[in-house]
Amino acid sequence: MFKVEGLKFKYPKNESDVINGIDFEINKGEIFGFLGPSGAGKSTTQKIMIKILEDFRGKISYNGKDITEYKDDFYESIGVSFEMPIHFSKMTALENIEFFLKLYKKNADIETLMKRVGLWEDKDKMVGEFSKGMKIRLNIVRALLNEPEMLFLDEPTNGLDPKNAMILKDMIREFRADGGTVFITSHIMSDIDQLCDRVAFIVDGEIKEMDSPRNLKIKYGKRSMNVEYKENNETIKVEFPMDNIGKNSEFINLLQTKDIETIHSGETTLEDIFIKVTGVGLKDE
Amino acid sequence: MNSRLAILVKGELHRLHKYNLTSVSVLVALIWGVFLFFLDSSLDTMLPFVLVMDATMMSIMYVGAVMFFEKSESTISTMLVTPVTNSELVLSKVLANTLHNMFASALIITVFMIIKDVSINIPLVVIAILLTTAFHTTLGVFMAYYQKDFTGMLVNVMIFSFVLFVPSVLFLLNVISGPIWEAILLINPIQAGQEIILAAFKDYEFTYKYYFSLSYLIVLGILGYKYFVLPKFQDYAVKQSGV
Structure with missing residues (x-):
């Protein structure tokens, strides 16, 4: 157009x-x-x-x-x-x-x-x-x-x-x-x-x-899964690589055995990608 | 007049009213009216003087005020992204201001024709006021392009008045006279306006000066609009959009 x-x-x-x-x-x-x-x-x-x-x-x-x-x-x-x-x-x-x-x-x-x-x-x-x-x-x-x-x-x-x-x-x-x-x-x-x-x-x-935005996140984002679980009254954070996550026995074991609090993909924000690509912050200048 | 130009003129007149410039204009006309009412002896000189002042200096001031309101609200940027052309925008200001001024002048003229029995040739005075106002409004639009604020505009109007208006008034009051001044003042647009306005009053003797002044305002106005006012409008309007 x-x-x-x-x-x-x-x-x-x-x-x-x-x-x-x-x-x-x-x-x-x-x-x-x-x-x-x-x-x-x-x-x-x-x-x-x-x-x-x-x-x-x-x-x-x-x-x-x-x-x-x-x-x-x-x-x-x-x-x-x-x-x-x-x-x-x-x-x-x-x-x-x-x-x-x-x-x-x-x-x-x-x-x-x-x-x-x-x-x-x-x-x-x-x-x-x-x-x-x-x-x-x-x-x-x-x-x-x-x-x-x-x-x-x-x-x-x-x-x-x-x-x-x-x-x-x-x-x-x-x-x-x-x-x-x-x-x-x-x-x-x-x-x-x-x-x-x-x-x-x-x-x-x-x-x-x-x-x-999606492709940029895939291209520049960090491909990981972040899991937070509770053990002995403490919150423990663990990061797993996204690739072959379904076959990652440690990850699967964690899901089955631990008291999971949060699970997030380690997606990078567009702002982080912008800084990474341009070397300039959005609030700069 | 095309329909878009008519809409723009109507909009300009509406804003003149909304931004209280019509009230100011009527108030000024009333003040002049009261002043002239108590002035018996030199009414024949002072009434044309008031009409000239309204059609020249006041026209520049009113269009300047309108344009500074627009500047303060950046509304001209919005107009730039509508199907309206630059010539329609400039012409709408000139036409609206001319009609607005005609209304104020008509008030004064009507009152004096009724109360003081002043004899005025209506078609001639209407043509003279319309032409003089249109010319000076166009000049006011051009002056507003180059001023950052209304104070700056006022200073320029004062300078303009001093250079052009004062000699014209002095000539009207016979403080300065003679063929040399007469020739010099012929190229003064305020003098030209004064000449054609005076022609509407009794005992005016039609000479080459009337026809020269009439043609001078028409030709200079058209050339000024075509080669200065319209070409510079885009730059002026773009600056208002924050560039």
């Missing part, structure tokens, strides 16, 4: 490129994530893809057509949610949404959308009175009001409490289930891990690794 080839970009006031020749493809119906620390080039890449930033080098195509050939009808088929809440604060939530709704040919049902994010009750409140979480939820409504084919979400759960973050993640999954495609940029590992079909690790404008 989106194909990015040899993308390079330099801000006019910078001496060097902030995006250094990246290639990736987003398939239709996929949730694709860009994971990286602040300043890695995630938002810049997104701004290029949504045609806010021009003068890039390389090629980007959307549905087989170069994005530079698209006019403003490009925005009829995409929805964008910026990291920061962006609304007219002295207008009500409904006034904000209705204003933007009229600018599109396709219109979603606002009531359903606002109810889904729990804002329908507050539709007549001034947005200036909203909490940050409410404003972010309104951002999502705004991004979805033209029933887009593709969603661009910049740090979508940043600033949301766990309950609202869960609602938002469910909405993203529902959007994908209905055939939508999503591009997410985030520095929050759990968002990417829970939502994305594929993820690219980006640092200093370069993609260091790209695959599904």
